[in-house]
Amino acid sequence: MPTAAEVQQRIESGIPGARAEVQSADDVHFSARVVADAFSGISRVQQHRLIYDLFAPGELGGAIHALSLKTETP
């Protein structure tokens, strides 16, 4: 079962320069605010895909029931 710290680590190591604040009350539902240069000039859908791609197929909706995202550029 992933922790908020592990999800944060996954995002920050997967997207160079990204800063993530991740919260979870139960290690199943996560909420993340991610700030990254990589988000500039791409749509919100593409921004969220960059993060979703860091997780294995079936992990979102599986071990991670929900990952709520708020993406921003610096």
Place this chain on the structure above:
Amino acid sequence: MSETTENPLRDAIATAIADNDVLLFMKGTPEQPACGFSARTVAALQSLETEFAAIDILPDPRIRQELSALSNWPTIPQLFVAGELVGGCDIVMEMYESGELAQTLGLDADGGGSAAPIADDEPAAAAAPLQIENRLS
């Protein structure tokens, strides 16, 4: 979509996306959402008084598999407008709060406009193994 593959379910999903101007894939139905994220997305659409079609992905796990493969989006709900993925719950709520959702739906800024009409008939529903419901809030 005239292109056919060996995958009737994926074809049916693609057809539903092409045939419905505003289409929400969700858990449960607009009347009885089975998940808080689907419920919030429905509530945003309903508060804009826009007509939308909804597909419940829960009856068959393959619907979600094929949808996610087609849309390159792992989570539910998924909102499509004019054949394009607008986003999941987070994006829809963000766009709702900023007014972008009304714009994307072709509504006036004050909410008094109307989205492009959805055809009364449901050609996708007749041939497809998907339950599509047109909803007017």
